[in-house]
Amino acid sequence: MRRFVFSLLILSLVIFGSLPISHGQSAAIGSKVAARANSSLKLTLPVKEGSLRFAVMGDTGSGTDKQRQVANMMVQYRNIFPFDFVLMMGDNLYGSESAKDFETKFSDVYKVLLNDKVKFYATLGNHDLPMQINYANFNMNGKEYYRFKKGNVAFYSLNSNYMDKKQLAWLESELAKDTSDWKICFFHHPPYSSAKGHGSDQQLREIVEPIFLKYGVNVVLAGHDHVYERIKPQKGIYYFVSGAGGRLRESDVQTSPLVEKSFDRDMHFMLFEVVGNQMYFQAISRTGETVDSGVLVNQRKQK
Numbered sequence: 001m002r003r004f005v006f007s008l009l010i011l012s013l014v015i016f017g018s019l020p021i022s023h024g025q026s027a028a029i030g031s032k033v034a035a036r037a038n039s040s041l042k043l044t045l046p047v048k049e050g051s052l053r054f055a056v057m058g059d060t061g062s063g064t065d066k067q068r069q070v071a072n073m074m075v076q077y078r079n080i081f082p083f084d085f086v087l088m089m090g091d092n093l094y095g096s097e098s099a100k101d102f103e104t105k106f107s108d109v110y111k112v113l114l115n116d117k118v119k120f121y122a123t124l125g126n127h128d129l130p131m132q133i134n135y136a137n138f139n140m141n142g143k144e145y146y147r148f149k150k151g152n153v154a155f156y157s158l159n160s161n162y163m164d165k166k167q168l169a170w171l172e173s174e175l176a177k178d179t180s181d182w183k184i185c186f187f188h189h190p191p192y193s194s195a196k197g198h199g200s201d202q203q204l205r206e207i208v209e210p211i212f213l214k215y216g217v218n219v220v221l222a223g224h225d226h227v228y229e230r231i232k233p234q235k236g237i238y239y240f241v242s243g244a245g246g247r248l249r250e251s252d253v254q255t256s257p258l259v260e261k262s263f264d265r266d267m268h269f270m271l272f273e274v275v276g277n278q279m280y281f282q283a284i285s286r287t288g289e290t291v292d293s294g295v296l297v298n299q300r301k302q303k
């Protein structure tokens, strides 16, 4: 009898959560929690049928729990905002880059997305070894800079570590013949940033900005500074800094006339949706807080 009462007590403690539960039960209850959390996620994007949807993350490769928590939030958001691919802003792996590091700092962290056939497109940061261009999951196909197209949006992944003449000539020749509605360039070093850590890379800006202007680049995405910043349009181009997907430099954003919106209290990722002449964006923190959102109008088609 005493044993029966004891068993009942154990059972009720497990049910009401006062005792730790086994791994299997934990997973089942965990998915219910995830489902509940999903219903509380705030989405500002329209999720229109046939639209182009993607995520952006930068400076991810720390292999920390917090990087995993950002990744988990991306997975949760993907349940309500199905995106097909992710742009990586560089610093994909901090520290050593052994085969094991590619797992612990990337493929394990984003396993759910990779298993779901989400494609990642990387760019090289200052911490990245050039051999990353051959890592299949980064889809760089052996190239330090490359272009790909989705729908009527062209993406240019540039290597801002070495913006040499050869790369610039390639960029110009590709842009010159590019008739896409949207042209998005992404690379590691931000041409505009107010962060204390690094700030604007003015030398880079002087080289690339005239090309962006000449050929009608719409949006420029960068990382390097471990914060979020939406820069006020510069000469008509939209600039973002998204460099806190796995590392954070807290309270790093300075008061600056450059900044439209910033967030430096936690890590984050971004979601984008292109619907015709409009590009919706939403920046989301590690904990699911929407820290910025809005819509960009195509500069060449707004009249």
Ligand SMILES: [Fe+2]
Pocket (backbone or CB within 6 Å): 091, 125, 126, 127, 188, 223, 224, 225
């Ligand atoms: Fe960096």
